[in-house]
Amino acid sequence: MSLYLHGVVRASHRLPDDSPFRLVDVDDLAAVVSDRQNDQVLTEQEVVAHLEGLCALLPGGPVLPLRIGTTAVDEAATRTAVVALGPPSLRHHLDELDGMAEMHVRLVFDENTALRAVHDRGVVTSRAVDVVAQGELIAREIVAWRRKEADALLAPVAAVAKAMALLDAPAHTEEARAYLVPLDQVEAACAAVAKISEVTATCTGPLPAYHFLDPPRPASRWGW
Amino acid sequence: MTAPVVPNSGGLADVLNVLLDKGLVIDASVRVSLIGIEILAIDIKVVIASVDTYIRYLEAMQRLEATRRGVVTAAPAAQGISGTYGLLASAVPAMVAPAVVTPAAVPVEEPEQ
Numbered sequence: 359m360s361l362y363l364h365g366v367v368r369a370s371h372r373l374p375d376d377s378p379f380r381l382v383d384v385d386d387l388a389a390v391v392s393d394r395q396n397d398q399v400l401t402e403q404e405v406v407a408h409l410e411g412l413c414a415l416l417p418g419g420p421v422l423p424l425r426i427g428t429t430a431v432d433e434a435a436t437r438t439a440v441v442a443l444g445p446p447s448l449r450h451h452l453d454e455l456d457g458m459a460e461m462h463v464r465l466v467f468d469e470n471t472a473l474r475a476v477h478d479r480g481v482v483t484s485r486a487v488d489v490v491a492q493g494e495l496i497a498r499e500i501v502a503w504r505r506k507e508a509d510a511l512l513a514p515v516a517a518v519a520k521a522m523a524l525l526d527a528p529a530h531t532e533e534a535r536a537y538l539v540p541l542d543q544v545e546a547a548c549a550a551v552a553k554i555s556e557v558t559a560t561c562t563g564p565l566p567a568y569h570f571l572d573p574p575r576p577a578s579r580w581g582w
Numbered sequence: 583m584t585a586p587v588v589p590n591s592g593g594l595a596d597v598l599n600v601l602l603d604k605g606l607v608i609d610a611s612v613r614v615s616l617i618g619i620e621i622l623a624i625d626i627k628v629v630i631a632s633v634d635t636y637i638r639y640l641e642a643m644q645r646l647e648a649t650r651r652g653v654v655t656a657a658p659a660a661q662g663i664s665g666t667y668g669l670l671a672s673a674v675p676a677m678v679a680p681a682v683v684t685p686a687a688v689p690v691e692e693p694e695q
Contacts, residue, residue, distance in 0.1 A: 363608070365605075366606070405598055406598065409597070409598060409601065422606055423601075423604070423605040423606065424605050424606050424607075424608065425603070425604070425605035425606065425607050425608075426601070426602060426605065428605075428607075428608055439608040440608075442608055443606060443608060462597055469642075470642070473639060473642045473643065473646065474646060476643075477642075477643055477646040477647070477650075482643055489633065489636055489637060489640060490633060490636060492636070492639075492640055492643075493633070493635065493636020493637070493639050493640060494636065496636070496639040496640070496643065497635070497636070497639065500639075530635075562597050565597065565601075568601050568604040568605060569604065571605075571606060
């Protein structure tokens with residue numbers, strides 16, 4: 359039986375009573391693991407359980423998520439893997455993210471409203487000389503318009519957030535953003551999103567800080 | 583600290599599309615088993631800018647422009663894969679009456695007696 363590795367936390371992290379995970383200590387750090395039946399692939403339920411389990415850890419302290427599906431043959435390999443990530447960098451991340459959580463906000467704009475706004479700007483002519491080129495231009499204008507609208511609508515969320523990252527959206531008329539907010543501001547952020555009535559707005563979180571992890575930098579042997 | 587809002591599973595499933603290729607990556611000595619969950623990533627990896635979408639945008643621009651000029655044009659019935667209205671209708675060949683070929687009278691040479 360091997361292990362799934364879900365994340366890295368401080369060794370002092372208290373797991374919730376009903377957590378499906380356990381900790382493998384590596385000095386002052388710990389890997390969050392669960393048992394894995396060999397040669398089994400991940401199911402959708404397991405993927406959701408991975409994320410749910412990590413979310414449930416957030417009230418107990420900062421969580422650095424590992425890429426879903428990461429495995430190790432045993433606890434010794436798990437410790438080697440955590441050391442390979444660079445404990446100084448991991449400690450830095452944990453300190454940076456202490457008391458913070460990632461919130462995802464999705465805004466869905468009405469397509470006709472967006473097209474009308476783009477038309478009113480007069481940038482796009484309606485003569486379809488090149489359908490693809492014109493279509494791309496309209497799409498770019500829609501994205502620029504929706505981003506500006508989202509900036510205004512989400513200003514109350516930005517006010518309580520420490521950082522923001524733009525996420526890939528499945529349509530030109532959808533804006534998806536990740537905000538890094540203090541845990542005690544999570545409800546305020548969700549309430550601010552719930553107040554948005556102009557467009558369809560959803561808020562999901564708190565999540566581990568997936569979009570606010572800088573790539574680990576190799577430690578200089580000079581200590582710089 | 584107030585208790586955090588636990589996201590519902592539907593929201594999490596949506597969020598997974600965004601998170602699938604995120605998170606810290608351990609070096610190659612630790613295997614990553616991703617088989618079986620690629621299907622979750624399909625939604626976000628689909629190319630969002632299809633020609634159908636562009637056609638729909640252009641048709642909307644044409645209608646808005648016509649409205650601005652005071653030309654009232656009702657939107658035609660939607661058709662096509664993503665509800666386009668037929669911007670490319672001119673590309674569809676008009677119905678052409680089948681040509682009727684009347685054979686010309688061919689002079690028949692009478693064999694000389």
